[in-house]
Amino acid sequence: xxxxxxxxxxxxxxxxxxxxxxxxxxxxxxxxxxxxxxxxxxxxxxxxxxxxxxxxxxxxxxxxxxxxxxxxxxxxxxxxxxxxxxxxxxxxxxxxxxxxxxxxxxxxxxxxxxxxxxxxxxxxxxxxxxxxxxxxxxxxxxxxxxxxxxxxxxxxxxxxxxxxxxxxxxxxxxxxxxxxxxxxxxxxxxxxxxxxxxxxxxxxxxxxxxxxxxxxxxxxxxxxxxxxxxxxxxxxxxxxxxxxxxxxxxxxxxxxxxxxxxxxxxxxxxxxxxxxxxxxxxxxxxxxxxxxxxxxxxxxxxxxxxxxxxxxxxxxxxxxxxxxxxxxxxxx
Numbered sequence: 001x002x003x004x005x006x007x008x009x010x011x012x013x014x015x016x017x018x019x020x021x022x023x024x025x026x027x028x029x030x031x032x033x034x035x036x037x038x039x040x041x042x043x044x045x046x047x048x049x050x051x052x053x054x055x056x057x058x059x060x061x062x063x064x065x066x067x068x069x070x071x072x073x074x075x076x077x078x079x080x081x082x083x084x085x086x087x088x089x090x091x092x093x094x095x096x097x098x099x100x101x102x103x104x105x106x107x108x109x110x111x112x113x114x115x116x117x118x119x120x121x122x123x124x125x126x127x128x129x130x131x132x133x134x135x136x137x138x139x140x141x142x143x144x145x146x147x148x149x150x151x152x153x154x155x156x157x158x159x160x161x162x163x164x165x166x167x168x169x170x171x172x173x174x175x176x177x178x179x180x181x182x183x184x185x186x187x188x189x190x191x192x193x194x195x196x197x198x199x200x201x202x203x204x205x206x207x208x209x210x211x212x213x214x215x216x217x218x219x220x221x222x223x224x225x226x227x228x229x230x231x232x233x234x235x236x237x238x239x240x241x242x243x244x245x246x247x248x249x250x251x252x253x254x255x256x257x258x259x260x261x262x263x264x265x266x267x268x269x270x271x272x273x274x275x276x277x278x279x280x281x282x283x284x285x286x287x288x289x290x291x292x293x294x295x296x297x298x299x300x301x302x303x304x305x306x307x308x309x310x311x312x313x314x315x316x317x318x319x320x321x322x323x324x325x326x327x328x329x330x331x332x
Contacts, residue, residue, distance in 0.1 A: 022301065041081065047123065065077050095141060171224060171262050172224050172235040173219075195253050228251075
């Protein structure tokens with residue numbers, strides 16, 4: 001999902017097709033104009049809270065949004081925005097080839113998706129209305145193409161996966177008592193020893209005849225392969241009613257009692273299987289983008305750098321190191 005995440009990470013406008021204004025990039029002959037790139041950057045700069053959120057995120061990566069001068073953006077950020085616009089143009093071209101159109105239902109779904117992706121949905125409303133409409137269309141375009149590339153998950157697909165992967169659906173129903181409840185991986189030796197001793201005391205009490213149901217917490221039935229790697233083998237080997245421990249995990253010392261082992265039914269497992277198969281289908285979108293980039297004729301205005309297909313990414317000019325302003329460069 002890395003490529004799709006790249007496409008939807010920040011606000012991106014639909015690629016323009018102006019024939020008079022200078023180009024920022026050309027994709028199979030279609031122009032992404034400097035004017036449209038500047039409009040996007042202006043919309044980002046005009047949404048103060050959104051700009052602060054992006055700056056905070058990139059600061060943790062040692063990167064920045066704005067340049068040193070007034071009304072400038074860092075060249076690497078501009079390159080990232082232009083990269084997404086290039087990939088979006090490839091998406092649009094593929095939609096055209098397939099004869100796919102974006103409908104009102106697609107736009108409604110895209111708007112809802114955008115609102116869920118923002119920590120503060122009100123940030124969307126701070127963008128210019130036209131920008132927001134184009135952003136919704138962009139999101140819808142990516143979704144429509146992605147759905148067209150996915151094979152429908154059928155009941156037979158679900159059943160086949162269930163039959164061929166029985167270990168995924170083995171469950172352990174158990175109770176447990178955890179001593180320590182560690183919050184970090186590195187635990188002071190004295191704290192570790194105290195937690196272990198507490199676990200040993202719980203096990204001693206159970207061995208002496210105390211009812212574990214009164215001590216331990218019922219954990220229900222959980223997939224064995226989702227349990228901590230040090231806990232799963234014990235629950236796989238134990239007999240119903242048996243108590244073992246203390247067993248060390250990253251969260252503490254566990255004393256566990258197996259109640260039963262069972263295999264989740266197809267009906268119980270179906271939702272998770274469907275989700276898993278759908279996620280596999282999403283890989284088809286990444287593959288499309290990679291193949292489309294390899295085949296495409298992509299040219300970037302030298303002002304913004306060059307296009308590296310192995311990224312895929314626009315690589316900003318190497319020297320002199322500078323920020324990229326939004327001033328219009330000469331026609332190339």
